[in-house]
Amino acid sequence: MLKWIQQPWPWYVAGPLIGLLVPVLLLIGNKSLGISSSLRHICAACLPAGIPFFKYNWKKEAWNLFFVAGVMGGGYLAATFLSHSNPVIVNEKLLKELQGYGITNHDSLVPTDLFNWPALLTLKGLILMVAGGFLVGFGTRYAGGCTSGHSIMGMSNLQLSSLIATTCFMAGGFIMANLILPLILQL
Amino acid sequence: MNQPIIETNTDFETRSLDAVCVNSSELSHPWWFNLKYLAAGILFGIILTKAEVISWFRIQEMFRLQSFHMFGVIGSAVAVGALSVFLIKKFNIKTIYGEEVDLPERPFNKGQIIGGLVFGFGWAMTGACPGPLFAQIGTGATVVIITLVSAIAGTWVYGLLRDKLPH
Numbered sequence: 001m002l003k004w005i006q007q008p009w010p011w012y013v014a015g016p017l018i019g020l021l022v023p024v025l026l027l028i029g030n031k032s033l034g035i036s037s038s039l040r041h042i043c044a045a046c047l048p049a050g051i052p053f054f055k056y057n058w059k060k061e062a063w064n065l066f067f068v069a070g071v072m073g074g075g076y077l078a079a080t081f082l083s084h085s086n087p088v089i090v091n092e093k094l095l096k097e098l099q100g101y102g103i104t105n106h107d108s109l110v111p112t113d114l115f116n117w118p119a120l121l122t123l124k125g126l127i128l129m130v131a132g133g134f135l136v137g138f139g140t141r142y143a144g145g146c147t148s149g150h151s152i153m154g155m156s157n158l159q160l161s162s163l164i165a166t167t168c169f170m171a172g173g174f175i176m177a178n179l180i181l182p183l184i185l186q187l
Numbered sequence: 188m189n190q191p192i193i194e195t196n197t198d199f200e201t202r203s204l205d206a207v208c209v210n211s212s213e214l215s216h217p218w219w220f221n222l223k224y225l226a227a228g229i230l231f232g233i234i235l236t237k238a239e240v241i242s243w244f245r246i247q248e249m250f251r252l253q254s255f256h257m258f259g260v261i262g263s264a265v266a267v268g269a270l271s272v273f274l275i276k277k278f279n280i281k282t283i284y285g286e287e288v289d290l291p292e293r294p295f296n297k298g299q300i301i302g303g304l305v306f307g308f309g310w311a312m313t314g315a316c317p318g319p320l321f322a323q324i325g326t327g328a329t330v331v332i333i334t335l336v337s338a339i340a341g342t343w344v345y346g347l348l349r350d351k352l353p354h
Contacts, residue, residue: 008239009234009237010259011238011258011259011260012263014234014235014238014260015259015260015261015263015267016264016266016267017230017234018234018260018264018267019263019265019268019270020271021230022271022272023272023275025224025227026271026272026275027275027282027288028223028282029210029220029223029224030286030288030289031208031210031212031224032208032290033208033268034206034208035208035317035321036317036342037206037207037208037209038317039317039338039339039342040206040342040346042339042342043339043343047343049347051343051346051347052201053201053204053205053345053346053347056202057198057202060198060199060202060210061202061209061210062218062221063210063221063224064208064210064224066225066228067224067227067228068228068317068318068321069225069321070224070225070226070230070231070232071235071321072228072232072321072322072324073228073229073232074229074231074233074235074322075232075321075322075323075324075325076326077229077232077325078232078233078237078322078325078326079326079327082233088244090244091248093253094244094247094251098247108326109236109239109242109243109328110242110243110314110323110326110328111244111314114243115328115331115334116330120333129313129330129337131312131337132308132309132312133309133334133335133336133337133338134309134337134340135305135306135308135309135312135341136309136310136316136320136341137317137337137340137341137343137345138302138305138306138309138342138344138345139303139304139306139307139308139309140316140342141302141342141345141346142205142298142301142306142345142352143298143299143302143303143305143306144205144207144302145208146306146317146318147310147318148208148318149206149207149208150299151265152261152264152265152268153207153208153268154207154293155268155269156268156271157272157290158269158272159292161293161294162207162299164295164299164300164303165300165303166303167303168299168302168304168306168307169306169307170250170307171304171307172303172304172305172308173246173249173250173308173310174250174307175304175307175308176250176307176308176310176311177251177311178250178251180308181311
């Protein structure tokens with residue numbers, strides 16, 4: 001049993017479990033699944049700076065901060081107690097492409113060749129981590145939700161706006177991964 | 188007498204601006220009731236990590252159509268979520284506190300297109316949407332704290348410029 005849990009979980013186990021979080025959160029307290037709003041609540045709590053968008057009682061959304069703290073804890077528990085020590089299995093074609101950019105280490109889910117502290121001082125690292133993170137935070141709020149809020153919760157509720165948002169997430173990702181990212185990785 | 192009610196409603200309107208995930212409950216509970224969401228978050232974090240949704244490699248495979256995995260995860264999650272929402276509506280299932288379940292309607296605006304594309308760029312660069320950012324830090328990839336802080340900064344700048352952006 002433990003051995004099975006330590007393997008990477010297939011999509012048909014993980015997907016339905018994630019889907020079940022939608023009714024669980026609705027029924028235990030009328031909360032709609034979502035993550036990116038937590039970033040806004042952190043702004044509202046720490047640096048509202050008189051901006052109207054951050055002038056609300058963030059304590060009413062404290063549940064969301066507990067939720068993301070749990071996600072962090074879940075990552076810790078999974079990596080510490082439920083993991084195997086084999087390298088991450090990566091598609092052969094992708095592996096070959098990444099080798100061309102000097103990315104050979106696939107021991108962990110976050111590629112250590114790209115994402116590490118010293119890399120922050122390089123242009124490539126700065127673009128991937130700092131600019132990339134900025135786009136995630138800016139884009140999700142502008143879109144009104146992220147993969148959890150729009151793609152899972154909103155689409156479960158059959159919202160057209162969420163379908164449009166998800167299509168654009170995917171379109172943006174396709175453009176970046178295939179057309180722009182290769183240029184960044186060459187740096 | 189009316190003053191507090193008006194204030195509460197305005198507050199909810201601001202809170203639910205540009206957001207899917209809101210607290211629709213009108214009940215107020217002591218803080219430790221939130222531990223339920225901590226537990227739900229832990230489960231979410233474990234699933235995201237074990238299914239490798241937080242893996243930069245899996246995200247690259249998805250955007251290069253080299254693997255079905257991510258499409259399978261999102262697709263089956265939506266299928267189960269949609270069936271659940273359908274059943275909650277059909278049988279008018281109440282929360283454990285007896286409240287009516289509130290499902291936010293989100294009208295279309297241009298933000299979903301422009302913001303969606305911008306987020307898509309960031310997703311392919313960092314290999315993480317907001318949930319996985321938190322989970323990646325938990326797995327010990329401490330440098331992702333910088334990516335998270337930068338994402339918070341991005342949200343803050345959006346708040347600052349919101350009125351000037353097309354919607």
